[in-house]
Amino acid sequence: MGKKVLIIDDSSTMRKIVTRSLRQAGLDFDTILEAGDGQEALQLLAKESVDIILSDINMPNMDGIEFLRQKSANAAIKSIPVVMITTEAGADILAEAKSLGAKGSIKKPFTPEQVSEVLGGLM
Amino acid sequence: MSWETHIADATVEIFSTMLMMEVSSQPPLTERIKSHQDSVTGMVGMAGLYKGMLAIHAPSQVAMTITGNFLGLEVDSVNDDVKDAMGELANMLAxxxxxKLSDNSKDIQLSIPSAVCGDSYSLDYQPQQGSSMVPFxxxxxxxxxxxxxxxxx
Structure with missing residues (x-):
């Protein structure tokens, strides 16, 4: 069965850019799902299984840190790897994300090569 | 390093990395432009140790070109994609x-990006000590x- 990725970002532009970067990086996902914030992502994950999640941090309704917190408390989805894609490059916030289970981070702006480098080790 | 240099470096990096567009900075304006005609503005507010805002202002045609490069498609009107792209550019710049302002992410909070557009609008903001407007x-x-x-x- 093909691999599925979930992209969480409140910017539709950024979701399209991440999708394009995944393809340019040669990462083979059969299905790319999208959510506009953490809350929408949790609702989607209640119905769909995915192999990896790429999430922004600064989002309305439910930000990326709260999403990680709720995901890590949910046994059904806690093991899905998450990579943060964010303008928030502070060591403290990335450390908080890591403590909540994030497996890596990609700073905006990014190249497809950087996406490939971070995701390659998790696929 | 001056704020103008930070703005110039960040803008050149974002445009070359994400939009494959070469841009060059010009000398900062000595007087703030607050009225914009047939334009789109993307902006992000800042709060915490520093308060303020970062905005990118572009004539509609330029904003459509920027969005087209961002998304890799033809854009022929100021639609939701253009407003979202301009907001996201402001977000990355902010x-x-x-x-540059603090190593601690929680010292400064960024707002969710927003965008305004129209035939004629003005943005009122009391110029602060760190006021800069850099043309590209x-x-x-x-x-x-x-x-x-x-x-x-």
Whole structure:
């Protein structure tokens, strides 16, 4: 069965850019799902299984840190790897994300090569 | 390093990395432009140790070209994609400036990006000590990046 990725970002532009970067990086996902914030992502994950999640941090309704917190408390989805894609490059916030289970981070702006480098080790 | 240099470096990096567009900074404006005609403005507010805002202002045609490069498609009107792309550009620029202001992410909070557009509008903001407006030239035309910043005591 093909691999599925979930992209969480409140910017539709950024979701399209991440999708394009995944393809340019040669990462083979059969299905790319999208959510506009953490809350929408949790609702989607209640119905769909995915192999990896790429999430922004600064989002309305439910930000990326709260999403990680709720995901890590949910046994059904806690093991899905998450990579943060964010303008928030502070060591403290990335450390908080890591403590909540994030497996890596990609700073905006990014190249497809950087996406490939971070995701390659998790696929 | 001056704020104008930070703005110039961040803008050139974002445009070359994410939009494959070469842009060049021009000398900062000595007087703030607050009225914009047939334009789109993407902006992000800052709060915490510093308060202020970062905005990118572009004539509609330039904003459409920028969005087209961003998304890799033809854009022929100021639609939701254009407003979202301009907001996201402001978000990335603000993130870069924020990283220069403090190592601690929680010292400064960024708002969710927003955008305004129209035939004629003005943005009122009391110029602060850290006020900068830097013009950029691109193949698509000229645009402005504005930073208004005030350190809180």
């Amino acid at each position: 993130g870069s400036i924020k990283a 030239e691109s193949a698509g035309g000229r645009f402005l990046v504005e930073l208004q910043l005030e350190q809180q005591t």
